[in-house]
Amino acid sequence: MDLQSFFFREDLQLTAIVPFINIILFVLLFTVVMRIPLVWSAVISVMGYFAYVLLQVALVQLTFGYLSVNELTLHPEKGYLLQTISSVLGIGGSRVFYMLGGGFTFDFEKLRLKREAIYVYTLIGCALLLTIWLLYSGNTLIDVISVSIAFIFFAYYAVKKEKDR
Template identity: 40%
Template structure:
């Protein structure tokens, strides 16, 4: 029951973060909803498994940021530099908004985390608030319109695919050494999902070039 609740509220929070990072840069998140939901569900499961291993709890936020960068680069098809900027900007904005919610609703972040129910309430209220903010941003056309194509690397699809493959090897070693087989499985599925989109995009671009 605890694992289900953790995943459910983490997924809600993750969708809020995704919507915010997209709309800040005037990107409609709805066309990518189902792909994002699939990835965020796997991210939530991985976060739970990593947090259950106290020695690896610090990897959860790092892996989530990294996976969001891969998602924006492969599924949304933004350049790698742009994907990093979009993800980090979205996470920063989310952290600021969540801190504001904490200061208004809870006495402190420590108090919100001291009772599990408070933590779930914080995740839900954050997701709802950020969802509304994202909706208003997109409806009113407020946000950045940077052209990240200018910073796209040559053969970036190959760079992204190689990076994903190296990250998979790196985390395989870490998780293998800690014998976290279930997390290794779900992490492999997630990165394979990104590899599929990266390779598909590269093939599509190659076909267009030949045509």
Template identity: 40%
Template sequence: MLSWDIAGFMFFSTIETVSLYYLIMTLFRFKWRAYLWPAMFIILINNLQSYLLRNELDLANISPLITIMVFIFFFAAVVRMPFVFSVIATISGYVIFAVIQSALVLLMFGSLSQVENHTINGYILQTASAAVVFAVFWFAYRKGKGFTFDMEKLRFKLEDIVLTVLIIIFLIGISVLLVYKNLWIDIAFFIVMSAFLLYYSTKKEREDA
């Protein structure tokens, strides 16, 4: 039976991560609704591995890095951003989100320890961060604000091959690391995620042809 601890983590982390997705997509003037369902699939699996890293292995510091990598690969493979642009978009969006959340920590709780030592405060922070992001970037998007680039200038030759190789290297590297920690469920997570991204990339390529 799914414990309330896991359910709470998954629910509030999903709200938070969806708002990060929304921030990045609207910041760079992409149609966020068009990719919402594949994004939800990736976000849910990513949050599951995040829970395992934080609570089973005490490796919370690694979780944000993995989230960034997942978003980079998602935007490159599914949204079909040039790889360079997906890196720029993901890191820019993540930094903006981190600034917003850090400001809310100070305004609402006074210190980070108050969030780390009280689970309910963490849930409140995640919800408040999402609410602020959705409100601010919905308004900005409606007003036509945001960044646009000539993405073809950022696209380099053999991008799809490079993307595929990077995903494979990322999968192998993380899998080897997790083998030593005997976390087969996380290995399965990365296999499923990589297969999904590669499948969706091929599907989108055929549709665009």
């Protein structure tokens, strides 16, 4: 996935659609390899991607300009540093969350959705299109607000389904 991401960003100059392609590939991975229903694969993929975006935006803000978008553009090594810090914090935070009993344990097969799937597909599609548009606009405050709202919705949706079970 890193290789295709690099190819789309650097060789084809399609930076704005790389997140969409990555999410689609994650959905396919969960659906085909892990045998998770398509709707749940999409929910998991979008939640994970948006959580990672929020983590990176928080890191950029907390570095007070050292890892700003302009700095990342001028100094690619700072981008690698941001990726490394994000990965360490993301994986570490996920492990702690899991060790504290967090996560989803429901039986995906019992929770296959019917009419609800149409709404979820539509919402995921809208969230992905909004993400692509936001990348073109370049306004980080709007990015953070939009991604936060989408993440909160998907987290609420997934937790609600877990509790309904």
